[in-house]
Amino acid sequence: MKSSAMREMMALTERPDVISLAGGLPDTSTFPPELYASVMADVAHESAARALQYGPTEGMTATTHCIAEVMAAEGTAIDPSEVIVTTGGQQVIDLVCKALIDPGDVIVAEAPTYPGAVPTFSAYQAAVEQIEIDADGMPIDALERTLDRLSSEGRRPKFIYTIPNFQNPGGVTMSLARRRRLVEVARERELLVLEDNPYGLLRYEGEALPTLYSLDSQAVGRVGAADLVIYLGTFSKILSPGLRLGWAVAPRPVLEKLNLGKQGADLCSSPVTQMFVAAYFAQGRGSGTGWLEYVEKLRDLYRTRRDAMLSALEEQFGEQASWTRPEGGLFVWATLDERIDTTDLLALATKQGVAFVPGRAAYMDGNSGSSSMRLNFAGVTEENIHEGIRRIGKAIRTQLDLLGSLSGRPAPARVGPEASDSDARPLADVVALPRREEPRAGRRSQDR
Ligand SMILES: Cc1ncc(COP(=O)(O)O)c(C=O)c1O
Secondary structure, three states: OOOOHHHHHHHHHOOOOOEEOOOOOOOHHHOOHHHHHHHHHHHHHHHHHHHOOOOOOOOOHHHHHHHHHHHHHOOOOOOHHHEEEEOHHHHHHHHHHHHHOOOOOEEEEEEOOOOOOHHHHHHOOOEEEEEEOEOOEOOHHHHHHHHHHHHHOOOOOOEEEEOOOOOOOOOOOOOHHHHHHHHHHHHHHOOEEEEEOOOOOOEOOOOOOOOHHHHHHHHHOOOOOOOOEEEEEEOOOOOOHHHOOEEEEOOHHHHHHHHHHHHHHHOOOOHHHHHHHHHHHHHHOOOOOOHHHHHHHHHHHHHHHHHHHHHHHHHHOOOOOEEOOOOEOOEEEEEOOOOOOHHHHHHHHHHOOEEOEEHHHHOOOOOOOOOEEEEEOOOOOHHHHHHHHHHHHHHHHHHHHHHHHHHOOOOOOOOOOOOOOOOOOOOOOOOOOOOOOOOOOOOOHHHO
């Protein structure tokens, strides 16, 4: 097992002096405390005994109906009896691996991929093939070439893992043509697809695209009955990650195995928070203050913060850097001058009071993506976005200066408001050249 860089980063988010652009945090301060109190009071008055009791492994019926409502808002019809309520979407990834993966089995994933899936895949000893994404998500022709190669080696992936909307960490969205082709390829080759979609409803511009689950259902010819796509959803980003509630909608045989796996993991997800969701959805119905209105508020807020981050990047990151412009979600993926290792840069940046996720966390080999970083714009104020990016920009310039002096080559031309900043700090304890091997056990990722 390996530590998730992201989890370690969470420790940093607790430090008040650090602006954390690292975690996948939504802004929970936007949820009205009075509403939280009144929904909890409803649960307490109307169903305290049930809330405090164990619940069914597959989840409470009222909660699965809320899930069907969320999926309908995504344009995806489902049958609530094909849902399993889980302890966050994270548990879906774990249960799918638990059900399907023996050591050495192949998973095909995107490159970069969700940093939280990396330690899960690695704990189940999967052999993960990562396919480099571009502005339209995973290129399906590259996927097909990989599948052909695997097939010539007598290997068959257990599933293809994709985050089609506002990918974490890449920020890009899979095009409609690729979605259609991915479902066709899955059907031609009878391969399962795990569609991880926490962010679909957090779209700030452009047209919503159909889920892979709905495209597969169409191909089957029966609404709400995909037979190769396992859909992962979560309340974390549209309501609260503290509830720890997610779900899978899956073909029946897979669903049964997920259920068995969940029995062994935690028996059931919290009835307290499942009933919170049911009461929250019920309170909002017809009142104009429902869950969708809240999501609408989040979209407006996060759109502004995304724009703030894009303009701060424009001001602070040099010519050598490039970054994605996400149409939704929580993250921008930035790639720097190739000589910069963002794991080392993070050590310097945290000293300057800012954190991000280094790119390596999104690759199974722990080595690729070393010049990239994931930046969250949703969980911090506009002011802190500007200040955080300013601090990272400064750390980059310091690093480039040092690399220039070590190599004897001049540092590349600098841009940004601090181009003449002369307070470069001593970096002997920070910069590691040449690149390091695998981290030794027990070391924190930001020390690497
Ligand atoms: C792509 C993706 N999948 C799954 C999750 C897990 O979320 P949770 O367990 O909070 O539902 C996240 C959280 O950031 C994510 O970004």
